[in-house]
Amino acid sequence: MDISRKLGILVFCAVPAIIGGGIVYAIFGTYPSVFIFEILLLFVALGIISK
Numbered sequence: 001m002d003i004s005r006k007l008g009i010l011v012f013c014a015v016p017a018i019i020g021g022g023i024v025y026a027i028f029g030t031y032p033s034v035f036i037f038e039i040l041l042l043f044v045a046l047g048i049i050s051k
Helices: 003-028 031-049
Strands: none
Touching: 003 031
16 A cells, blocks of 8 residues: 555544544543544554554
């Protein structure tokens, strides 16, 4: 996988991080739940990139 494709995947994962973080905060109302969501999303993005 070339570098431009990896950067595209990171940008593609940034949108759910921003939107999803707001949704998770609206549902749970705490920042620790948002941090957990962001960390899980980061692991998924790194897992995709590492292939």
